Amino acid sequence: MTIFQLRQQWLQGEMIKRGWSGFLVTHHVDIYYYCGSMQTGYLFIPAEGEALYLVRRSLIRAEEEASADVEALGSWKTLAERLRARCAAAADAPLWIATELDVLPVQLFGKLQAALPGAAWEDGSLLVREQRMIKSPDEVAAIREAARVVDAALEAVIPHIREGMAEFELMALIEHQLRLRGHQGLMRMRAYNSELITGMVATGAAAAVPTYFDGPAGGTGLHPSSPQSSGRALLVRGEPILVDIGCMVDGYLIDQTRTLVIGDLDPELQHAYDVAEQVLRATEAKLQPGMIAEHLYLLALDQVQEAGLGAHFMGYGADQVKFLGHGIGLEIDELPVLAKGFKYPLAPGMVIAIEPKFTFPGRGVVGVEDTYLITDSGWEKLTISRQGLIRV
Amino acid sequence: MTIFQLRQQWLQGEMIKRGWSGFLVTHHVDIYYYCGSMQTGYLFIPAEGEALYLVRRSLIRAEEEASADVEALGSWKTLAERLRARCAAAADAPLWIATELDVLPVQLFGKLQAALPGAAWEDGSLLVREQRMIKSPDEVAAIREAARVVDAALEAVIPHIREGMAEFELMALIEHQLRLRGHQGLMRMRAYNSELITGMVATGAAAAVPTYFDGPAGGTGLHPSSPQSSGRALLVRGEPILVDIGCMVDGYLIDQTRTLVIGDLDPELQHAYDVAEQVLRATEAKLQPGMIAEHLYLLALDQVQEAGLGAHFMGYGADQVKFLGHGIGLEIDELPVLAKGFKYPLAPGMVIAIEPKFTFPGRGVVGVEDTYLITDSGWEKLTISRQGLIRV
Numbered sequence: 173m174t175i176f177q178l179r180q181q182w183l184q185g186e187m188i189k190r191g192w193s194g195f196l197v198t199h200h201v202d203i204y205y206y207c208g209s210m211q212t213g214y215l216f217i218p219a220e221g222e223a224l225y226l227v228r229r230s231l232i233r234a235e236e237e238a239s240a241d242v243e244a245l246g247s248w249k250t251l252a253e254r255l256r257a258r259c260a261a262a263a264d265a266p267l268w269i270a271t272e273l274d275v276l277p278v279q280l281f282g283k284l285q286a287a288l289p290g291a292a293w294e295d296g297s298l299l300v301r302e303q304r305m306i307k308s309p310d311e312v313a314a315i316r317e318a319a320r321v322v323d324a325a326l327e328a329v330i331p332h333i334r335e336g337m338a339e340f341e342l343m344a345l346i347e348h349q350l351r352l353r354g355h356q357g358l359m360r361m362r363a364y365n366s367e368l369i370t371g372m373v374a375t376g377a378a379a380a381v382p383t384y385f386d387g388p389a390g391g392t393g394l395h396p397s398s399p400q401s402s403g404r405a406l407l408v409r410g411e412p413i414l415v416d417i418g419c420m421v422d423g424y425l426i427d428q429t430r431t432l433v434i435g436d437l438d439p440e441l442q443h444a445y446d447v448a449e450q451v452l453r454a455t456e457a458k459l460q461p462g463m464i465a466e467h468l469y470l471l472a473l474d475q476v477q478e479a480g481l482g483a484h485f486m487g488y489g490a491d492q493v494k495f496l497g498h499g500i501g502l503e504i505d506e507l508p509v510l511a512k513g514f515k516y517p518l519a520p521g522m523v524i525a526i527e528p529k530f531t532f533p534g535r536g537v538v539g540v541e542d543t544y545l546i547t548d549s550g551w552e553k554l555t556i557s558r559q560g561l562i563r564v
Numbered sequence: 565m566t567i568f569q570l571r572q573q574w575l576q577g578e579m580i581k582r583g584w585s586g587f588l589v590t591h592h593v594d595i596y597y598y599c600g601s602m603q604t605g606y607l608f609i610p611a612e613g614e615a616l617y618l619v620r621r622s623l624i625r626a627e628e629e630a631s632a633d634v635e636a637l638g639s640w641k642t643l644a645e646r647l648r649a650r651c652a653a654a655a656d657a658p659l660w661i662a663t664e665l666d667v668l669p670v671q672l673f674g675k676l677q678a679a680l681p682g683a684a685w686e687d688g689s690l691l692v693r694e695q696r697m698i699k700s701p702d703e704v705a706a707i708r709e710a711a712r713v714v715d716a717a718l719e720a721v722i723p724h725i726r727e728g729m730a731e732f733e734l735m736a737l738i739e740h741q742l743r744l745r746g747h748q749g750l751m752r753m754r755a756y757n758s759e760l761i762t763g764m765v766a767t768g769a770a771a772a773v774p775t776y777f778d779g780p781a782g783g784t785g786l787h788p789s790s791p792q793s794s795g796r797a798l799l800v801r802g803e804p805i806l807v808d809i810g811c812m813v814d815g816y817l818i819d820q821t822r823t824l825v826i827g828d829l830d831p832e833l834q835h836a837y838d839v840a841e842q843v844l845r846a847t848e849a850k851l852q853p854g855m856i857a858e859h860l861y862l863l864a865l866d867q868v869q870e871a872g873l874g875a876h877f878m879g880y881g882a883d884q885v886k887f888l889g890h891g892i893g894l895e896i897d898e899l900p901v902l903a904k905g906f907k908y909p910l911a912p913g914m915v916i917a918i919e920p921k922f923t924f925p926g927r928g929v930v931g932v933e934d935t936y937l938i939t940d941s942g943w944e945k946l947t948i949s950r951q952g953l954i955r956v
Contacts, residue, residue, distance in 0.1 A: 228775035344743035351736035357761035368748035382622035397815025423789025
């Protein structure tokens with residue numbers, strides 16, 4: 173049994189508990205997660221029995237890759253009959269089908285509803301996201317390799333950092349080194365309208381410019397049509413250079429931040445950087461199975477308020493984001509989120525990026541981010557880059 | 565009046581014809597198109613009067629950038645009241661609101677429906693896509709600049725192409741050169757589950773491996789989790805190297821393909837390449853206002869069948885795609901598509917990438933792609949790279 177079939181089996185157990193007939197997986201990332209192939213089509217996992225991967229293109233590749241029965245998608249008119257044939261339900265019993273309503277567009281959902289008349293639909297997206305929260309050893313291995321690639325790329329680039337270099341030039345160097353080492357060139361996000369271009373690489377005041385992006389760092393970007401991350405600002409001695417980067421290896425993402433500086437930071441920013449490290453150390457001390465995700469955020473809030481840095485934590489003023497970290501895997505924005513309202517107890521196999529940062533408008537962003545695996549006894553850091561402020 | 569307000573005005577004219585109360589623009593690309601800002605939130609364009617941009621983050625940047633009244637999104641409870649206040653309708657008349665159901669996820673649509681009880685909803689996505697089909701001079705200028713960047717990057721990379729170089733190394737070089745020249749690092753696509761990583765750069769048999777991607781070229785990719793474009797295949801003398809690349813400048817995309825070879829192609833592939841050029845020349849001869857989009861595809865089909873290459877055109881066998889070209893602008897997959905069923909008459913301001921290609925399983929893909937502006941008198945080629953097969 174492949175890891176993909178084991179995932180289907182877990183989902184089937186949950187479906188049986190709920191009385192669902194099956195799960196029609198439509199999102200390419202979820203399809204890959206459950207069958208190991210990412211061709212165009214639909215993966216139907218019945219509550220019992222073999223999964224059916226209905227593929228438009230490329231059938232050949234789906235047949236080579238997928239842990240599922242593969243058939244050509246063919247006519248939508250045959251969809252109802254073919255899905256029903258996979259279900260244990262009596263021929264006239266109504267189907268109860270889950271799918272990912274957090275990402276599925278309304279128009280396509282309408283087409284699916286019309287193709288499966290009489291079916292009841294259920295939003296299965298949270299269940300999928302909760303299953304994906306716990307990583308298997310192969311997933312951890314891929315994330316570990318991505319961490320190695322990010323570190324190697326960062327180290328390869330550091331000797332080339334110079335005053336007067338533009339943010340986008342630094343980003344171009346980083347991306348080149350990442351790609352040479354196996355980065356697949358995408359940073360997938362699940363949330364509607366979300367995009368990420370390798371990460372947030374920005375310097376001084378430009379890094380502190382707020383963005384729409386649901387993260388603590390900002391950046392001007394090159395143009396209002398992609399208003400985040402690297403722009404044309406030049407690296408200046410004494411300013412914090414935020415290098416918040418990731419990459420994708422074998423489908424899995426890593427996320428890591430280091431603060432760099434040419435020369436020295438001014439004492440106030442250096443102090444804030446030190447507090448970010450202290451927050452990360454304090455969080456590590458609490459990072460273990462059973463700890464409630466939101467508590468880590470609330471504890472960090474207390475700590476930064478005591479340090480007098482509450483107004484600068486994870487953005488500034490109205491543009492603050494209200495989290496300390498996030499799950500990561502096939503997508504950047506996975507569960508659990510270390511934020512208020514997320515009551516998940518940490519569990520072995522979770523992979524979480526933790527990123528305390530402080531924003532000083534007009535001056536810059538300082539902080540650190542590492543990605544952690546929750547283990548039976550606590551945690552293991554997956555990111556391997558050198559600790560501390562990096563002086564160039 | 566800004567270009568963004570002119571676009572709102574055109575949309576308002578269409579809404580008045582249809583009796584819609586307003587358009588709730590939710591997709592980040594469309595929000596940018598209509599107001600010049602891409603922050604997180606919703607842009608409401610009433611059938612008459614000023615547009616309202618309700619912004620979650622970053623309010624500051626939205627205020628600086630947007631051609632619309634900007635307010636904090638605030639509580640969803642106030643949404644109905646605030647949208648109604650923008651509409652000319654009587655206080656008790658039901659609202660009839662269009663939005664982009666081709667991209668809006670079901671879950672978020674449900675939230676919007678709950679926030680606006682009693683509103684009737686309309687799928688406005690086709691209207692938006694049809695408006696965006698006709699580019700304004702500023703949009704054409706951005707696409708022209710993207711074309712210049714792609715050409716400069718290609719020329720910068722050509723001298724470094726060597727036998728034994730891996731596809732992904734060539735892609736990394738291209739991306740580096742694109743980014744140094746202003747490429748924003750994204751290739752936006754609208755269709756669900758669609759992704760593009762700079763383009764399709766692949767060699768020999770690997771380029772002919774079919775993909776899920778809705779385009780004629782393939783590529784193994786680095787892993788089944790991103791199964792398209794560059795992989796680990798090495799460049800070999802005499803094999804066609806397909807360099808189908810684009811970039812984004814000021815939000816706008818370009819798409820261009822050149823076939824490269826180290827040494828010479830074998831006669832059969834050289835012949836197919838020549839036919840691809842002939843198809844492009846024949847298409848250019850028909851490219852003018854009034855020509856129906858699908859006819860260009862059907863004429864090309866006739867031409868390649870006469871040349872005995874029908875089985876290889878735009879992919880091979882079951883993995884053929886059934887189009888000759890596509891509109892391009894803020895997204896790669898814009899209207900019109902040069903494919904059966906697309907009855908749009910060409911009109912001045914349309915920008916269309918035309919990409920005749922031939923796939924030979926086990927041997928490679930050859931072809932050419934240029935991007936054209938439809939003008940009053942015919943067309944202008946926006947891509948500027950050198951013509952013909954490029955011998956390295």
